[in-house]
Amino acid sequence: MGTGPQPARRPTLERVAKVAGFSRATVSRVVNRVESVDPDIREVVERAIADTGYVPNRAARSLVTGRTGAVGLVVSEPRRVPVGGPLVSSVYADPFFGRIVSGILGELGPRRVHPLLIHVDSVAARDELLARLRQGEVDGVALVSVWPDDPLPELLASSGAPAVLFTRSARPAPVSYVDVGHRQGARLAAGHLSARGCRRVVTIAGPEHLPASQDRLDGFRVAMAGHGQPVVPSVTGDFTVAGGGEAMIRLLAQVPDLDGVFAANDLMAQGALLALADHGRQVPGEVAVIGFDDSPAALACRPPLTTVRQPVEDMAAEVARLLLARVDDPGLPPSSVIFEPALVVRESA
Amino acid sequence: MGTGPQPARRPTLERVAKVAGFSRATVSRVVNRVESVDPDIREVVERAIADTGYVPNRAARSLVTGRTGAVGLVVSEPRRVPVGGPLVSSVYADPFFGRIVSGILGELGPRRVHPLLIHVDSVAARDELLARLRQGEVDGVALVSVWPDDPLPELLASSGAPAVLFTRSARPAPVSYVDVGHRQGARLAAGHLSARGCRRVVTIAGPEHLPASQDRLDGFRVAMAGHGQPVVPSVTGDFTVAGGGEAMIRLLAQVPDLDGVFAANDLMAQGALLALADHGRQVPGEVAVIGFDDSPAALACRPPLTTVRQPVEDMAAEVARLLLARVDDPGLPPSSVIFEPALVVRESA
């Protein structure tokens, strides 16, 4: 490799300009695809760029443009262990997170922007995020919050930085968000259970104060009332398999003759299925079970889980689109997109 | 609120200096915690920083220091759908990925560096990553590769940028990596199966050409030979539940009287369990099943899965430590850390 004795400094615009025989400004224009450049000159410059292996320096560009080309993918969640301890979070292990990452990456990748992963689990971390945002380290933020009553959406809104939430925030705030029709999904589940002839239906709700949990629960209750079951016993779970199992056991004790279960997510439905099997209940014969999400876990259940599908990847892609649009035009007003859920009938109900 | 469409310019060092009545250099020293600053002056400056709400501009700092404070978390995987199609990847939905993220975040967070998520699924994306690395957009890279014979480790090594791999690369390259004792884990599984009295054992291997798959398979075969079973029928799976189920069905057809199964990961073991149940085989009575990973899925299995535990979070944290050390001191030679696997006995074997 013909590199001289000089420490191999990366080629700069200056260098390319020298090689091409034109000014930095012209090379910059070519790099940034500005139209007004003579085709012949452009060609010469492009060759020089290729020859030198030039790549623009992000920091320098950032410094002048005020843009970084990176957005924050923020997961906001209360800390479970004392500060200083290891990071314990079930969010990342939940396939839901992975689906969000896939969707966001799919949309961001082609636009050449990458998400910076930021975990916010304390007030300090929150302040730091806000500071970084103000200071322009990221151009915007996609927020996934599982912190009940999370103040972050409001703070983001008042910071004025481009931000889009994955699911509505608990407290109303003027921020864009992408969500699924939780109530509608719950209604789908209620209708199916009811049509199957279930008359003593129960539900395993998600963590309290999370809008998604609340909406699924309310929606389900209202719909079941419409189907002639005015009271739906409910136990709160934590969106994990273990939590779903425990909730199911309590429900079984509370309503021994239950014949239908609606779990607020697939992982809890899976736990419910396991608990039901442990208690010798036949599914769907004696008890019908419906989950929510249509996560990969739904297929790993026995019997395969009937569930309310949430197009997470598409939703995440929409989050990315909305965010990018706001980074390009900060003046855009907040907007929201609600996706339709769909009932996926398998064997558990 | 009162904020105009123009984001108010952030306070700069200059401004803080003016407010404090000292020079930019002194303020910079305070910000960067340089010792040689008069305590009294430091206090004045600190108040000025608080009053102005100053936050250092990363880009400017980066431009002069050549550091960004961000590292790349790269997932390298061959593309499954044509370029232009959506991003289809099972990697992110695998709890394994989430555990890696948790581990890395836990180590990086306190050091205030954040991972930039980068998906590499084409030669173009690979070149871009390398360019970004050269150009200093990230200070280093943590690589998770599920691309058999991935050339990226070698390219990373020759790029000279700090890089650490999660698991050894297929082709030997002078790069640091963190891994688990695959052969040892496989040996543990073989020993347990054998001690239980299994005599017709089979294995569901991971994708070919991945060192991890190969090592688990070889290690298992060698160990079983030592236990008196010289030939271990094997079918290759793709690390998914569905893949494990299909492999199990083929194995059942091939070796109808099998009495033990070692799956190269928990997801495939889960699939195997499901298939076994569908075929009316009792686990662990008629067939004992052991997985690998000890992922959350292991507990969601029925019966709960006996498996070889891989301390993924700890390993990921070590990846982060090794990487950070190399960012701080680029002269450090490549090193590798191998974690010990452990047999976790539950009910499936």
Next chain:
DNA sequence: ATGAAAGCGCTAACAT
């Protein structure tokens, strides 16, 4: 259409 030159905000020599 192209070039010259002025910074963007910061750190790090070098002076004092």
Next chain:
DNA sequence: ATGTTAGCGCTTTCAT
């Protein structure tokens, strides 16, 4: 111990 100053590499008026 503190201040002065010279850039880091780039985009962007403003001239030409």
